[in-house]
Structures are given as structure tokens and as C-alpha cells.
Amino acid sequence: MPKNRKLARRKKRRTVPVPTASMGDIAFLLIIFFLVCSETTQDAADIQVTLPTSARVEKAKPGAVARVAIDKDGQIYFNGGRVESAKDVELGISALVTRTVSEDQRHVQSRCDAGVTNDIFEPVLTAIAEGGGILSAIGTKKESTP
Amino acid sequence: MKLREKKNREGGIPTDSFSDIAFLLIIYFLVATTLVRVQAITSEMPSGDKAAQAQSEKTPIVNLRGGQIFFNDAPVTIEALEESLAALDLPARAPDKRVVMLESATGTPYDIYFEALAAISGNGGVVAMVKPEK
Numbered sequence: 503m504p505k506n507r508k509l510a511r512r513k514k515r516r517t518v519p520v521p522t523a524s525m526g527d528i529a530f531l532l533i534i535f536f537l538v539c540s541e542t543t544q545d546a547a548d549i550q551v552t553l554p555t556s557a558r559v560e561k562a563k564p565g566a567v568a569r570v571a572i573d574k575d576g577q578i579y580f581n582g583g584r585v586e587s588a589k590d591v592e593l594g595i596s597a598l599v600t601r602t603v604s605e606d607q608r609h610v611q612s613r614c615d616a617g618v619t620n621d622i623f624e625p626v627l628t629a630i631a632e633g634g635g636i637l638s639a640i641g642t643k644k645e646s647t648p
Numbered sequence: 649m650k651l652r653e654k655k656n657r658e659g660g661i662p663t664d665s666f667s668d669i670a671f672l673l674i675i676y677f678l679v680a681t682t683l684v685r686v687q688a689i690t691s692e693m694p695s696g697d698k699a700a701q702a703q704s705e706k707t708p709i710v711n712l713r714g715g716q717i718f719f720n721d722a723p724v725t726i727e728a729l730e731e732s733l734a735a736l737d738l739p740a741r742a743p744d745k746r747v748v749m750l751e752s753a754t755g756t757p758y759d760i761y762f763e764a765l766a767a768i769s770g771n772g773g774v775v776a777m778v779k780p781e782k
Contacts, residue, residue: 529671614758617757624779639765
């Protein structure tokens, strides 16, 4: 067997260089792509919300003018910061809506816990309407039963 | 006096590790990013004046009380509400005739309200919230 090996033709080793000069450029382009395409949320991460379900929900339009949340304890948040009442939401939305130029920019994303009662969420929804916002109520898709 | 000749020093910026830094940044972004697919219902609600106008004419009304849905004072399921609203053909109407009033009794949870809101908005209705009289 060792003889056979000796007899076997020795293959020439070819070194193929991998072009790595443009790797840095590609990587930085990818970073720029991620930075441009990503939308950072202004919601506070620790808000505990169980979203309601509906078969009617669709993909939300990007670029909301403001984000409102009501957690399971009924505490109201406006753009990630806690506010005392629905009146603060109305004032905040009014201020932000005045800077907008088109209808699409008036969307206000609302996340509300499914168990919160109407004495808490109705004043907030009214505040969104009174402030000039278009309500975009976040929920989860209800799977239709066959 | 003979001036001293300056030595030509060739200074180069080391760029060999740039791609490593860039890829590390990409990995950081990928790990730290939370991708959320937000789903929502869009509903334009008229402010106080329009709601008052809506009440002056006979408009459809959805009531939420005791965990039940009522459409024009008749108890309905969410599917029946969808059918009733679809039968009204709201998108074909003028914008001021698309108003559907939504009233909720004290203690109504948001999940029922959300379903009613979604049904009205999904069928082309403009939601007018009815405030309880004080």
C-alpha cells in the first residue's frame, strides 16, 4: 500500500486567495442598512400589557406620531413616559399633530391591556380623538376556527 | 547654515481590523434588536362636535353592557354584529352618514370594546363614542 501511495501522482497545491479587501465596506453598508431601516420604539419595555384579539387586525402603518399605552394596573404612558391623566395625552398629541403635514402622520398607536375597564381607556381614546390623532389600536390576530 | 532635512515618515492608518469591528457591530445589532410585527386596527373617531351631530340623526348604535353586545338594542354575537354592519354598506355612504355610535356601560373590559371597535372600523364605519351623562 505505501508503494501505491508513492506511485500516486502528487497533486499540486494551489493556494486560492479569498478577496477580503471589500469585506469592511460590505459590513459597514449592512450596518447603514440596519440603521436606516430600523424603527426604534419609544415604548417603555417594562409595560405589562395583554393585548386584545380580533380577526380584523392588520399590519400597522409605520411611523406613528405618538404611542400611548395603558397597563394592567390602569397606568397611562405617553411615548414611554408615565402621565397622570388622559388630559396629558391629549395635550401631547395636539402638540405633535401640529407638526404633521399629512393624514398618514396622525396615527397614534394605542396599546391597552385587555382587562382594563372603560372608565380608564375611554378617556384616553377620547383624548386621542380630541388631540387630532387617528387611533391605531394594537391587538393580536384571532385565529379563525375551522 | 544648513537646514536639517526632515525625515519623510510614512504614517498609515491600520485598516485591517475594520471589517472585524463592522461585523461585531452587525452582530450586536442583530442580537440587541427585537423584531416586533405590530398588528392593529385603524379607526378615525370624530371629535366632540361631529359626535353631537351624529346623535341628532338616527344612527346605528352598538351598546356594550354586562359582557354582551347589543346592536340597535338587540343582543348579538360579534359575528352577527359583523353581518349587520356589512348589510348597512357603510363604505358606499357619504362620510357623515357612516357614523356608528359605540356606547359602553361601566365596567366594560377593553377586549370586548376592541372587538366592537374592530367590527365597526372594519366595515367602514366611523366610531362615535358616547360619553355617559354626568
